[in-house]
Amino acid sequence: MAASTVPRVAYFPDSFYEINGVAHTSRQFEAYVRRHDLPFLFVRPGNRQPRLIVEGRLTTLELPRGSVSFALEKDLSFDAGYVRHLPLIVRTLKEFRPDLIHITGPSDNGIIGAVLANHFHLPLAASWHTNVHEYAARRSAWLLRHFRQNRQPAIAGTIERSALYFSAKFYSIAQILFAPNTGLCGLLEKETGRPCFLMERGVDTQVFSPAYRRREPGDNAFILGFVGRFSVEKNVALLAQVQQQLTASGLTNFRFLIVGHGAEEPWLRAHLSAAQFPGVLRGDALSRAYANMDLFVFPSHTDTFGNVVLEALASGVPAIVTPDGGPPSIVRHGETGLIAKDEDFATAVASVLTDPPLHARMREAARQDGLRASWDSVFEAVYDGYRTLLQSRRCRKSTAGRGDPSGDP
Numbered sequence: 001m002a003a004s005t006v007p008r009v010a011y012f013p014d015s016f017y018e019i020n021g022v023a024h025t026s027r028q029f030e031a032y033v034r035r036h037d038l039p040f041l042f043v044r045p046g047n048r049q050p051r052l053i054v055e056g057r058l059t060t061l062e063l064p065r066g067s068v069s070f071a072l073e074k075d076l077s078f079d080a081g082y083v084r085h086l087p088l089i090v091r092t093l094k095e096f097r098p099d100l101i102h103i104t105g106p107s108d109n110g111i112i113g114a115v116l117a118n119h120f121h122l123p124l125a126a127s128w129h130t131n132v133h134e135y136a137a138r139r140s141a142w143l144l145r146h147f148r149q150n151r152q153p154a155i156a157g158t159i160e161r162s163a164l165y166f167s168a169k170f171y172s173i174a175q176i177l178f179a180p181n182t183g184l185c186g187l188l189e190k191e192t193g194r195p196c197f198l199m200e201r202g203v204d205t206q207v208f209s210p211a212y213r214r215r216e217p218g219d220n221a222f223i224l225g226f227v228g229r230f231s232v233e234k235n236v237a238l239l240a241q242v243q244q245q246l247t248a249s250g251l252t253n254f255r256f257l258i259v260g261h262g263a264e265e266p267w268l269r270a271h272l273s274a275a276q277f278p279g280v281l282r283g284d285a286l287s288r289a290y291a292n293m294d295l296f297v298f299p300s301h302t303d304t305f306g307n308v309v310l311e312a313l314a315s316g317v318p319a320i321v322t323p324d325g326g327p328p329s330i331v332r333h334g335e336t337g338l339i340a341k342d343e344d345f346a347t348a349v350a351s352v353l354t355d356p357p358l359h360a361r362m363r364e365a366a367r368q369d370g371l372r373a374s375w376d377s378v379f380e381a382v383y384d385g386y387r388t389l390l391q392s393r394r395c396r397k398s399t400a401g402r403g404d405p406s407g408d409p
Contacts, residue, residue, distance in 0.1 A: 012113030082108035126174035180305035197385035202375030210316035225293030230262030245346035314370025318362035
């Protein structure tokens, strides 16, 4: 892309070092910016003292969360005192002089990014990474148990609709949105009235590759793999049902490899007798874990994309996923895996486990699909969205004026 057409972007992600989709995408975004030497300001939560790093056209401002933080997830917090960093952020923003600000959600960091975009009259982009409305409904079990069972579905539906309404209100402050699949983009456009662009996910096919497969001699068990957070919204309880149904049908030559952590781990350990739990893996250990799987089983209904599914495909591992969220947009049914409802999940697993020729074809097709999913193509599409936003703003310049971060907040 020509230098004159490259926007100056200030990016405020929810997380960077954690193990989640936002952090993973943010790390890949940084790598993309480095590869292409783009003017980019990265304002992100960190684990140390505040620090400002300038490397070529990449400026990084890393800000620690403090003692008044509270946990949202096992490895993600919200700092109620994060506003203490505002003077440093403002100084850095003025010096960088961005064309637009991009946030990834209503986090401590994202809220400050949205406030500053409004103050300096800068265009705001927001990307949706987590289906918080669906999470809210699935995590309301503690509340629902106080109601009669026949009323619980209606109450859960009300919780989900309310969470979507308030999330959409926040996202509607942005001029454009990004989401990882077309279905979610359509929902956001309907709920917010804002245009939505795809911000899919890519995969490093050198890091995730069948070349890492190393199985012990004589180990002929069919390995069913899962990678992710062990939580209610990931629907991990279905894995125990899969084990029970496979065993009841006479299939015993399989075991689970369950990678990750989360609140549901004790339950999974108690209900999955044929399972290994190596914890959170990184680097070559994670690459080997994926490559050693024979089939990836991902029962989540709430994932907006499913990075782990794409990582499995790149590793030559076909996947079984549900029809909901982003994963069915990644898996080609009958080619690189299967899409199955909860009640049919075990049957889908068995159909691949008992058909070696089908499994072999799926492994090859999965790897080929992984090879076609590059991070460069993902972020080139994001920059197309930025240019659309800025062009629209230029068209309104005569009436709306142009923002310039030159004043004091």
